[in-house]
Amino acid sequence: MPIAERxxxxxxxxxxxxxxxxxxxxLTEFSILDGEDWGTEDE
Known part of the structure; x- marks a missing residue:
């Protein structure tokens, strides 16, 4: 299947x-909770 079609x-x-x-x-709750687990290297 061509990329444009995909x-x-x-x-x-x-x-x-x-x-x-x-x-x-x-889903909103899951998304928020999942995002809280992500840290940054600067923290």
Missing amino acids: HKLLTASIAKTAEDFLNDPE
Whole structure:
């Protein structure tokens, strides 16, 4: 499958996934908790 065709298929899926993470309370909570575990080398 050509890259352009793959890009078209993935674009809709990625947008819907991002919307789910913004609007679904369980996913939003998971995303926030997961992000808290990431440290930086400067800390």
